Amino acid sequence: MVQQSSPVGTRPPAPDPAEGWVTGGVVFAGVLMLCGGILAVLQGIAGIFEDDWYLTVGDYAYRVSLTGWGWIHLIVGVLVAATGAGVLKGAEWARVTGILLASLSLITQFLFLPYAPIWAVIMIALDVFVIWALAAYRSRGRVM
Numbered sequence: 001m002v003q004q005s006s007p008v009g010t011r012p013p014a015p016d017p018a019e020g021w022v023t024g025g026v027v028f029a030g031v032l033m034l035c036g037g038i039l040a041v042l043q044g045i046a047g048i049f050e051d052d053w054y055l056t057v058g059d060y061a062y063r064v065s066l067t068g069w070g071w072i073h074l075i076v077g078v079l080v081a082a083t084g085a086g087v088l089k090g091a092e093w094a095r096v097t098g099i100l101l102a103s104l105s106l107i108t109q110f111l112f113l114p115y116a117p118i119w120a121v122i123m124i125a126l127d128v129f130v131i132w133a134l135a136a137y138r139s140r141g142r143v144m
Helices: 017-049 066-089 092-111 117-136
Strands: none
Touching: 017 066, 017 092, 017 117, 066 092, 092 117
């Protein structure tokens, strides 16, 4: 077997140490989107069928009925989970769509803060990570 070498004086480019972190971050973001989407679907179902599951809020500027919030979480959750599966498959459309949906999820969780404050803050933090990981990654094919 003959080993090919680079022309004299040239070296292959050194791997970027940050690239491994970003690639791993994208895989983690895809898993978070898949799991977070499924949890949002369950959160939506709880809001649709069990209005007394969440705290009732007095005067709130962005007041929506809990059934309405349930439908919002259900729809966003289905879209986020499907996009998370696309991110794990390495689809370029899923990365861009994931950034948009994670942003939408972040906004809906912010508006849902009075109903489930601890959960909303956790989801906001995870959405920020997903946005960063998907925005920082430059695709060279499949993620997994």
